[in-house]
Amino acid sequence: xxxxxxxxxxxxxxxxxxxxxxxxxxxxxxxxxxxxxxxxxxxxxxxxxxxxxxxxxxxxxxxxxxxxxxxxxxxxxxxxxxxxxxxxxxxxxxxxxxxxxxxxxxxxxxxxxxxxxxxxxxxxxxxxxxxxxxxxxxxxxxxxxxxxxxxxxxxxxxxxxxxxxxxxxxxxxxxxxxxxxxxxxxxxxxxxxxxxxxxxxxxxxxxxxxxxxxxxxxxxxxxxxxxxxxxxxxxxxxxxxxxxxxxxxxxxxxxxxxxxxxxxxxxxxxxxxxxxxxxxxxxxxxxxxxxxxxxxxxxxxxxxxxxxxxxxxxxxxxxxxxxxxxxxxxxxxxxxxxxxxxxx
Numbered sequence: 001x002x003x004x005x006x007x008x009x010x011x012x013x014x015x016x017x018x019x020x021x022x023x024x025x026x027x028x029x030x031x032x033x034x035x036x037x038x039x040x041x042x043x044x045x046x047x048x049x050x051x052x053x054x055x056x057x058x059x060x061x062x063x064x065x066x067x068x069x070x071x072x073x074x075x076x077x078x079x080x081x082x083x084x085x086x087x088x089x090x091x092x093x094x095x096x097x098x099x100x101x102x103x104x105x106x107x108x109x110x111x112x113x114x115x116x117x118x119x120x121x122x123x124x125x126x127x128x129x130x131x132x133x134x135x136x137x138x139x140x141x142x143x144x145x146x147x148x149x150x151x152x153x154x155x156x157x158x159x160x161x162x163x164x165x166x167x168x169x170x171x172x173x174x175x176x177x178x179x180x181x182x183x184x185x186x187x188x189x190x191x192x193x194x195x196x197x198x199x200x201x202x203x204x205x206x207x208x209x210x211x212x213x214x215x216x217x218x219x220x221x222x223x224x225x226x227x228x229x230x231x232x233x234x235x236x237x238x239x240x241x242x243x244x245x246x247x248x249x250x251x252x253x254x255x256x257x258x259x260x261x262x263x264x265x266x267x268x269x270x271x272x273x274x275x276x277x278x279x280x281x282x283x284x285x286x287x288x289x290x291x292x293x294x295x296x297x298x299x300x301x302x303x304x305x306x307x308x309x310x311x312x313x314x315x316x317x318x319x320x321x322x323x324x325x326x327x328x329x330x331x332x333x334x335x336x337x338x339x340x341x342x343x344x
Contacts, residue, residue, distance in 0.1 A: 001278065001279060001297060001308050001342055001344070002308075002342070002343050002344050003297075003310045003311070003327075003340040003341065003342060003343065004340070004341045004343045005311060005338055005339070005340055006045065006338065006339045006340075006341070007336050007337070007338045008041070008045040008047075008328075008337050008338065008339055009030070009039070009041070009047060009336070009337040010335055010336055010337075011030060011032055011036060011037075011039070011330075011335060011336075011337055012032065012034065012036045012335050013032055013033040013034045013036060013056075013332060013335065014030055014031075014032055014033075014036075014317070014330040014331070014332060014335060014336070014337050015031055015032055015033035015058060015059070015317045015318060015330055015332055016029070016030070016031035016033075016058045016059055016060060016061050016073075016317075016318055016330070017029065017030060017031075017061075017318045017319070017320040017328060017329075017330055018031075018060075018061035018062055018063065018071065018320070019063065019320065019322065020040065020063050020069060020071060021063065021068070021069070022040070022048075022068060022069035022093070023068065023069070025042060025043070026042075026043040026322070026323075027040055027041060027042055027043060027048065028040075028041050028043065028320060028322055028328060029041075029051065029061050029071065029073075030330060030337055031056070031058025031059075031061055031073065032056040032058060033056060033057065033058070033059075033078065033317070033332065034056050034057070034078060035054060035055065035056050036054075036056050037050050037051070037052060037053050037054065037056075038050070038051045038052055038056075038058055038061075038073070039051060041328075041337075043322045043323055043326075045328075045339050051091060051098050052091075052098060052100055055075050055076050056075070056076075056078070057074065057075050057076040057077040057078045057083070057086060058073055058074055058075060058077075059074045059077045059109075059110050059111065060073065060074050060110070060111050060112050060113075060177070061073040061074075062112070062113060062114055064090075064114070064149075064153070065114060065116060065121055066151070068093070069092075069093040070090070070091065070092050070093065071090075071091050072088055072089065072090060072091070072103060072112070072114070072123075073088070073089050073091060074086060074087070074088055074089075074109050074110070074112070075087055075088075075089050077108065077109060077110055080108070080110075080128050080129065080132070080136075080138075081132065081135045081136065081137075083107060083108040083109075083110075083128070084107045084108065084131075085105075085107070086105075086106060086107055086108055086109045086110075087102050087103070087104065087105045087106060087109065088102075088103045088104050088106060088109060088112060088125065089101060089102055089103060090102075090103045090153055090156065101156075101157045101158065102156075102157055102158040102161065103153065103156050103161065103162050104125075104156075104161045104162045104163075104164060105158075105161065106125060106127065106145070106164065107127070107130075107131070108127045108128050108129055108130065108131070108142070109125055109126070109127055110126055110127065110128040110142075110174070110175065111125075111126045111128075111174075111175070111176075111177035111190075112124060112125040112126065112177070113177055113179060113188055114149060115179070115186040115187065115188060115199075115201045116186055116201075117185055117186060117201040117202070117203065118203060118204060120148060120201075120204075120205055121148070121149040121151070122146055122147070122148060122149060122201045122202075123146065123147045123148075123149040123162070123164075124144065124145070124146050124188050124199060124201075125144070125145040125146070125147075125164060126142060126143075126144050126145075126171075126174050126177060126190060127142040127143050127145075127174065128142050128173065128174050128175060129141060129142045129172075129173070129174070130142060130143060138172060138173060141169070141170045141171050141172045141173075141174070141192075142171045142172070142173075142174030142192070143166050143168065143169045143170075143171070143174075144166070144167055144168040144169075144171065144174070144190060144199065145164035145165060145166050145167065146164065146165055146167045146201075146209060147162055147163060147164045147165065148205050149162075167199075167209050167211070168197070168199075168211055170194075171190070171192035171193070171194060171197075172192055172193035172194065173192055173193045173218075173220075173240075173241040174190065174191075174192045175191060175192065175220050175221065175241055175242070176189065176190060176191025176192070176196070176219055176220055176221035176222055176238075176273075177189070177190055177191075177221075178221070178222060178223050178224070178273065178275065180198070180223075180224045180225075182198070182200065185200060185201070186201070187199060187200045187201075189214070189222050189223070189224055189235075191219030191220055191221055191222050191237070191238075192218075192219065193218045193219075193240070193241060194213075194216070194218075195213055195214070195215045195216040195217060195218070195219055196213070196214045196215040196217075196219045196222050196235065196237065197211055197212065197213050197214065198211070198212050198213075198214055199211055214235065214257060215235065215237065215249060215257060217237070217239055217240075217247075218239050218240035218241060218243070219237050219238070219239055219240075220238040220239060220240060220241045220242055220243050220270060220271075221237075221238045221270070221271075221273045222235055222236060222237045222238070222273075223235070223236045223273060223275040223284055224236070224275075225275055225282045225284075226282065227248065227282050227284075227299065227300040227305070228250075228300040228303060229300070232250065232251040233251050234248050234249060234250050234251065234257075234260070235248070235249040235251075235257055236248055236249075236275075236284045236286075236298065237249060238270040238271075238273065238286070242269050242270070242271065243269075243270055244266040244267055244268055244269070244270060244288075245262070245263065245266065245270075246262070246263035246267065246270065246286065246298070247259050247261065247262050247263070248260050248261040248262075248305060261305040263307070266291075267286075267288040267291065267292070267294065267296075268288055268289075268290030268291030268292075269288055269289040269290035269291075270286060270287075270288045271287060271288065271289050271316070271317055271318075271332075272285065272286060272287030272288075272289075272295065272316035272317055272318050272319045272329065272330075273285070273286055273287075273318075273319070274318070274319040274320055274321060274327070276321035276327070277321075278297070278299075278321075278325065278342055279342065281299055281300070281301070282299065282300075283297050283298065283299045284297070284298040284299070285297055285298075285310070285319040285321075285327060285329075286298060286319075287314065287315070287316030287317070287318075287319060287329065288315070288316075289315040289316070289317060289332060289333055290315075292312060292313070293312065293313050293314055293315040293316075293333050294309055294310075294311070294312050294314075295309070295310040295311040295312075295314055295316045295319070295329060295340075296308065296309055296310060297310055310327075310329075310340055311329070311331070311338070311340065313333075313334070314329065314331040314333060314334060314336075314338070315331055315332050315333020315334060316329040316330060316331050316332065316333075317330045317331075317332035318330050322339075325341055325342040326339055326340065326341045326342070327339070327340045327341075328340075
């Protein structure tokens with residue numbers, strides 16, 4: 001595969017990405033890590049609107065299911081050392097702007113996702129840690145919270161917040177979050193220092209979440225799919241936290257996972273991660289924010305794992321597939337939003 005790059009925007013410390021269906025069009029959101037605006041783009045790369053001027057600290061955004069342009073977003077998580085005022089907000093488009101209000105204040109919220117099962121939407125929320133008293137203080141591990149997410153969120157604001165329940169505590173450097181369809185059920189893969197955990201929503205509200213550990217190695221981020229086409233899932237894992245190693249784990253007959261491939265060289269501060277299909281096969285797009293600052297496509301061809309350099313000296317924070325043959329990346333290190341189109 002070869003990629004053609006098109007720079008579409010300059011945004012200081014551009015960070016988060018999310019798809020958004022709005023007015024019948026395929027769009028995407030871009031949020032900033034620090035004190036900068038968030039924007040809405042058409043899938044062709046055209047800027048459509050500034051969603052808000054401030055605050056930044058936008059780590060995660062996700063559209064509310066079944067809505068036209070409504071989404072949830074984190075705000076004011078500026079870093080693991082500056083996130084005590086973080087919260088999740090609701091953004092609702094009006095005639096000339098987005099109305100933004102608090103859904104829930106939750107210090108150090110870094111990742112969240114919406115999972116649907118049995119016609120019920122569940123919000124799963126992760127804090128990277130619970131508190132700190134000094135820089136790089138990791139003494140208080142993070143928590144995973146859950147809540148049923150009502151279809152109508154109009155009753156929630158800063159004074160009337162969505163209640164969350166802790167469902168797992170004690171996760172050190174709780175960073176990774178991706179989704180995986182397991183037998184047709186939406187689940188979440190959450191990575192932390194203790195390993196990779198799969199969270200399956202209840203069969204009905206009020207029942208317990210199913211949580212199982214898939215890996216016991218430190219996991220910054222992970223994805224899960226059948227890369228090699230043998231009918232068994234593999235896990236792609238970045239390790240350790242903001243780490244430098246890429247590994248693929250293959251599912252064994254007993255249900256456990258064992259390493260089947262390792263990246264032959266190190267990549268400093270692995271961060272961007274997106275699982276997609278390009279040229280008819282699963283492709284894991286990964287990017288590192290340090291060192292050579294490469295963005296790579298990782299895939300399996302004829303039983304062998306391959307990597308293709310998409311870009312270098314870019315420092316992608318996140319990546320997203322926006323059409324059959326096009327990706328968008330927030331190149332955090334150089335403050336640019338760029339499209340990458342498969343040209344051959």
